[in-house]
Amino acid sequence: MIDLVAFIPRAVQQGVPLLFGSTGETITEKSGNLNLGIPGVMYVGAISGVIGSFFYEQACTGSEMNGFLAITIPLLCSLIGSLLMGLLYCFLTVTLRANQNVTGLAMTTFGVGFGNFFGGSLIRISGADVPSIALSRTSGYFSKALPFASSLGGFGKIFLSYGFLAYVSIIIALYTSYLFKHTRVGLHLRSVGESPATADAAGVNVILYKYLATCIGCMVAGLGGLYYVMDYACGVWSNDAFGDRGWLAIALVIFTIWKPDIGILSSILFGGLYILYLYLPTGMDHMEYKELYKMLPYIVTMIVLVITSMRNKRENQPPASLGTNYFREER
Amino acid sequence: MSKTTTPREPLFHIVKRDELTAKQATMIRVAAIIIGLIVCAIITTILTGDNPIKVYQTIFKGAFGTTRKTWITLQNMSILLIISLALTPAFKMQFWNIGGEGQVLMGGLAAASCMILMGDKLPNAVIIIAMIVSSIVAGAVWGLIPAIFKAKWNTNETLATLMMNYIATQLVAYFTILWEVPKGSGKIGIINQDSHAGWLPEVGNKYLLPIIIAVLITVFIYIYQKYTKHGYEISVVGESENTARYIGIKVEKVIIRTMLLSGAICGVAGLLLSGGINHTITTTIVDGQGFTAVMVSWLAKFNPITMVATSALIILMDRGAGEISTTFGLNESFADILTGVLLFFIIGCEFFIRYKLSFRKSNGKEVKA
Numbered sequence: 001m002i003d004l005v006a007f008i009p010r011a012v013q014q015g016v017p018l019l020f021g022s023t024g025e026t027i028t029e030k031s032g033n034l035n036l037g038i039p040g041v042m043y044v045g046a047i048s049g050v051i052g053s054f055f056y057e058q059a060c061t062g063s064e065m066n067g068f069l070a071i072t073i074p075l076l077c078s079l080i081g082s083l084l085m086g087l088l089y090c091f092l093t094v095t096l097r098a099n100q101n102v103t104g105l106a107m108t109t110f111g112v113g114f115g116n117f118f119g120g121s122l123i124r125i126s127g128a129d130v131p132s133i134a135l136s137r138t139s140g141y142f143s144k145a146l147p148f149a150s151s152l153g154g155f156g157k158i159f160l161s162y163g164f165l166a167y168v169s170i171i172i173a174l175y176t177s178y179l180f181k182h183t184r185v186g187l188h189l190r191s192v193g194e195s196p197a198t199a200d201a202a203g204v205n206v207i208l209y210k211y212l213a214t215c216i217g218c219m220v221a222g223l224g225g226l227y228y229v230m231d232y233a234c235g236v237w238s239n240d241a242f243g244d245r246g247w248l249a250i251a252l253v254i255f256t257i258w259k260p261d262i263g264i265l266s267s268i269l270f271g272g273l274y275i276l277y278l279y280l281p282t283g284m285d286h287m288e289y290k291e292l293y294k295m296l297p298y299i300v301t302m303i304v305l306v307i308t309s310m311r312n313k314r315e316n317q318p319p320a321s322l323g324t325n326y327f328r329e330e331r
Numbered sequence: 332m333s334k335t336t337t338p339r340e341p342l343f344h345i346v347k348r349d350e351l352t353a354k355q356a357t358m359i360r361v362a363a364i365i366i367g368l369i370v371c372a373i374i375t376t377i378l379t380g381d382n383p384i385k386v387y388q389t390i391f392k393g394a395f396g397t398t399r400k401t402w403i404t405l406q407n408m409s410i411l412l413i414i415s416l417a418l419t420p421a422f423k424m425q426f427w428n429i430g431g432e433g434q435v436l437m438g439g440l441a442a443a444s445c446m447i448l449m450g451d452k453l454p455n456a457v458i459i460i461a462m463i464v465s466s467i468v469a470g471a472v473w474g475l476i477p478a479i480f481k482a483k484w485n486t487n488e489t490l491a492t493l494m495m496n497y498i499a500t501q502l503v504a505y506f507t508i509l510w511e512v513p514k515g516s517g518k519i520g521i522i523n524q525d526s527h528a529g530w531l532p533e534v535g536n537k538y539l540l541p542i543i544i545a546v547l548i549t550v551f552i553y554i555y556q557k558y559t560k561h562g563y564e565i566s567v568v569g570e571s572e573n574t575a576r577y578i579g580i581k582v583e584k585v586i587i588r589t590m591l592l593s594g595a596i597c598g599v600a601g602l603l604l605s606g607g608i609n610h611t612i613t614t615t616i617v618d619g620q621g622f623t624a625v626m627v628s629w630l631a632k633f634n635p636i637t638m639v640a641t642s643a644l645i646i647l648m649d650r651g652a653g654e655i656s657t658t659f660g661l662n663e664s665f666a667d668i669l670t671g672v673l674l675f676f677i678i679g680c681e682f683f684i685r686y687k688l689s690f691r692k693s694n695g696k697e698v699k700a
Binding site for chain 2: 239251
């Protein structure tokens with residue numbers, strides 16, 4: 001059977017980028033913006049962090065790196081990169097009221113291209129003398145586990161063996177969930193997503209909420225990209241390696257019916273489904289079955305999508321104004 | 332706390348425009364494209380150090396530099412155009428089909444499987460007919476599944492079609508390994524390289540067939556949307572489902588019928604890609620064009636004739652930026668960045684077609700801008 005102590009940590013590592021992405025997208029969608037640009041944003045978040053730490057590592061070739069800076073520089077770069085993407089999306093859809101689907105898809109084209117371009121050309125453009133982008137030193141700081149993780153056997157491996165960003169992702173998801181349910185800000189945000197006209201009449205600054213939610217959502221999602229490259233991939237950038245995780249994160253938002261706290265376990269489940277094919281027995285002469293196993297996360301999402309729409313429970317529905325833009329004078 | 336301030340009148344506010352004439356709207360769009368192109372040139376200049384005029388020359392050379400390049404540009408354009416046309420009726424009824432990728436892929440897979448399984452066993456004409464039928468059916472089925480969910484339970488079609496893309500990709504990956512030549516290579520390679528069984532016939536030269544089909548489909552969709560009862564029903568459903576129900580249109584039926592058509596045309600694109608152009612099937616054969624087509628269709632405001640221009644623009648940028656990246660040894664994703672920048676400008680300019688800013692004058696009266 002599957003070795004759970006080995007399987008769960010890998011599932012969690014796969015799940016963390018998805019959790020960041022889906023929490024970010026949930027925050028965005030609560031304000032009524034359906035941001036299909038999340039896959040692009042995650043690429044930009046990842047590559048911005050890579051660019052930041054690449055130059056920092058270049059600057060301290062041969063000398064000791066400052067642990068604090070080694071983490072702060074990529075983190076800040078990543079946040080700024082995804083913030084800019086968020087601002088772009090907001091400017092186009094909120095201020096200029098462009099179609100959200102088209103803007104999102106254009107952002108994905110741009111973001112994935114941006115990531116792969118700089119991932120492939122950074123060395124050439126900066127004229128550095130290294131064969132490939134391998135930020136193993138920075139990655140060492142990002143993936144540092146809690147010091148007593150290895151001494152606690154299976155428990156330590158399953159719960160304590162991750163880099164700090166994994167715990168950050170869970171804290172953000174829990175806090176977001178608290179924010180939605182128990183605070184005034186959360187109430188206002190939800191009202192903006194459900195009925196912007198009503199929120200506007202009640203004195204909520206709809207534009208501000210949409211901007212803030214979308215930008216913060218993008219920054220959170222961008223961290224998912226950063227976690228992937230710095231922790232999971234050990235600081236090695238390879239083009240298209242991040243794959244379709246961004247889309248999976250968007251699917252996860254539906255799977256979790258817009259509740260980030262459910263997202264924690266669901267993202268780990270999705271992470272598990274994503275790599276389950278490595279663990280299922282196929283035999284040497286039927287390698288093709290692995291490809292069918294890789295379908296699982298998508299089929300599961302599809303089923304959940306259909307079931308939630310069939311049951312049609314009021315509390316499980318997307319924000320009512322999702323995907324539409326708000327213009328005060330258009331009633 | 333009790334201090335009240337009179338709200339200051341904002342510097343400008345946004346008003347909806349009256350309907351612009353087609354000429355004015357086109358002017359705004361052309362201006363946006365020109366500004367976008369200038370920004371693209373600036374970006375290229377910063378990254379390559381080449382002068383901007385040379386950048387445009389390189390783009391042009393990449394698309395139309397030789398006769399062969401021109402034909403390939405036209406061929407790529409017609410494939411993108413076919414996919415965009417396929418998605419258009421669905422968009423017109425506000426069904427966000429972003430599953431073009433999967434529908435094309437399934438069409439391609441069906442065509443390729445006919446070539447592999449029937450090759451050299453049946454007469455060529457039979458194989459080709461089987462390919463045409465099976466790829467159209469495969470594409471249509473892939474479009475039908477989310478449509479049924481949408482019609483029956485109002486399942487979100489954006490996400491359902493998106494998931495269908497990945498299921499299709501994995502199906503292709505499965506069959507790729509099943510039929511791989513040679514074993515262990517992980518790819519199928521050119522199918523029937525010696526016998527050419529199931530290769531779509533060449534018309535004139537090997538690039539012309541997709542172009543002719545693209546022209547035919549453009550005309551068909553134009554007439555279908557503008558002059559048929561189906562087209563009328565689609566636009567009523569798109570404007571307001573309740574109105575459609577009120578005047579007795581069966582919305583469910585329209586959704587399913589339109590998605591069958593949408594998927595079927597995507598299947599044709601798959602047939603051309605795998606049976607006519609590449610003679611193989613890979614998971615990346617569609618190369619994201621299912622997504623690009625969404626933008627092409629929307630940018631053209633769902634008008635099939637305008638779509639010829641928008642798909643030309645996208646392909647031109649794509650081929651041109653490809654040339655820039657080979658010339659300067661840059662990564663080929665450069666094309667995506669330039670296309671993205673250009674798209675942002677075109678998307679943004681729609682605002683100025685629908686709205687205008689009216690500025691506050693210093694004495695409080697407004698002037699129209």
